[in-house]
Amino acid sequence: MFEQISYALIPLLIVSILIYATYKKVPVYEEFPTGAKQGFDISIRIIPYLVAMMVAVAMFRASGAIDLLGTLLKPVLEFIGMPVELLPLALTRSLSGSGARGIFAEIAAANGPDAPITKTAAVMLGCSETTFYVLAVYFGAVGVTKFRHAITAGIVADLAGIVLALVISKMMFY
Amino acid sequence: MMNYIWLFFIFFSVVVGIINGKMKEVSDAIISASSSAVEISIGLIGIMTLWLGLMHIAQKAGLIDLLAKVFSPILRLIFPSIPKDDPVQADIAMNVTANALGLGNAATPMGIKAMEGLQRLNPNKKDTASDDMCTFLTINTAGVQLLPVSVIAILASLGSTNATDIILPTILTTFGALVIGILFVKLLIKISPESKKGGKKNV
Numbered sequence: 001m002f003e004q005i006s007y008a009l010i011p012l013l014i015v016s017i018l019i020y021a022t023y024k025k026v027p028v029y030e031e032f033p034t035g036a037k038q039g040f041d042i043s044i045r046i047i048p049y050l051v052a053m054m055v056a057v058a059m060f061r062a063s064g065a066i067d068l069l070g071t072l073l074k075p076v077l078e079f080i081g082m083p084v085e086l087l088p089l090a091l092t093r094s095l096s097g098s099g100a101r102g103i104f105a106e107i108a109a110a111n112g113p114d115a116p117i118t119k120t121a122a123v124m125l126g127c128s129e130t131t132f133y134v135l136a137v138y139f140g141a142v143g144v145t146k147f148r149h150a151i152t153a154g155i156v157a158d159l160a161g162i163v164l165a166l167v168i169s170k171m172m173f174y
Numbered sequence: 175m176m177n178y179i180w181l182f183f184i185f186f187s188v189v190v191g192i193i194n195g196k197m198k199e200v201s202d203a204i205i206s207a208s209s210s211a212v213e214i215s216i217g218l219i220g221i222m223t224l225w226l227g228l229m230h231i232a233q234k235a236g237l238i239d240l241l242a243k244v245f246s247p248i249l250r251l252i253f254p255s256i257p258k259d260d261p262v263q264a265d266i267a268m269n270v271t272a273n274a275l276g277l278g279n280a281a282t283p284m285g286i287k288a289m290e291g292l293q294r295l296n297p298n299k300k301d302t303a304s305d306d307m308c309t310f311l312t313i314n315t316a317g318v319q320l321l322p323v324s325v326i327a328i329l330a331s332l333g334s335t336n337a338t339d340i341i342l343p344t345i346l347t348t349f350g351a352l353v354i355g356i357l358f359v360k361l362l363i364k365i366s367p368e369s370k371k372g373g374k375k376n377v
Contacts, residue, residue: 009275013280014228017231017235020237023235026234031234034230036223042222047215050214051207051212059188063187063190064190065186109332113332113334118334119340122325122328123344129315137286139311143300144293144301144303150312150315150359151176153358154312156358157355158316161348161350161351168347
């Protein structure tokens with residue numbers, strides 16, 4: 001059901017904007033291109049920033065750095081009681097959306113779709129955003145290269161999301 | 175800072191790649207990631223064009239000003255240096271709402287419009303993020319999510335019988351992470367010396 005609502009939102013939003021604008025006597029078709037033509041420039045402007053970010057992230061993932069970090073962090077995780085299986089997901093979710101979904105699918109396949117660990121992983125994935133991609137696209141679109149607090153705060157929010165996903169899932173699924 | 179983070183990612187990858195004997199994978203990743211970055215950007219053109227056109231219509235119809243007025247009281251708590259009723263508030267509100275509803279495709283053009291608005295108000299040099307940009311992107315990177323539609327879909331496709339019971343914990347988690355992120359960015363803004371001269375210009 002949620003999926004149906006979600007699919008309906010965009011068409012409904014578009015038709016609402018157009019009806020309201022027509023009611024306000026805006027010539028909708030004539031006005032559309034004025035805004036729309038910026039779309040090309042903005043998209044092209046993002047390319048250098050996105051290439052820089054995505055190449056770095058892809059190298060990081062391909063090198064096996066995430067597995068290495070996993071091995072290094074394992075004792076810490078066992079100490080705080082985080083399932084080690086979730087670590088690759090926790091480390092990947094800020095870097096790559098498709099990567100995180102792939103890892104989630106593996107966890108779900110290995111443990112069953114209704115297992116508590118799968119549900120925990122689902123919460124961890126559901127509230128994640130690919131922080132580095134978002135920063136590259138949004139800052140890239142306006143040509144900002146000095147991110148100041150955005151990067152630190154983004155990482156802190158990601159860490160908070162991981163910890164909260166674990167704690168809240170522990171209370172609700174176990 | 176980004177200079178060091180970028181260098182760290184690449185340097186660490188090369189070192190680990192050598193240790194792991196994965197230099198072929200690293201090398202392939204460089205080539206495929208650079209082309210997929212371009213493909214993603216090109217792929218954005220369509221949806222970006224559509225939404226920027228629609229948002230221009232919404233602006234002409236007075237919808238943007240209306241939304242800015244409605245959301246101004248809340249948004250000015252979080253973004254103190256945006257002037258009252260500035261249209262950028264509508265872009266921020268639409269971006270956050272679209273993200274929360276899981277409409278990532280529509281959220282990106284709205285977010286970029288918001289960034290352009292914030293850049294117009296930026297008291298710093300144009301290559302340097304303003305305090306409000308940092309706050310706005312913290313909200314975006316925290317991944318506000320009310321309906322984790324895609325995750326529920328994956329769970330359901332794998333045969334989960336009660337996939338929707340992740341909704342409440344996801345909302346709680348995302349909201350908690352959002353609050354922590356905002357408080358943290360506000361703290362950083364407060365303690366950083368550079369924010370003092372520029373950040374409060376419009377209050």
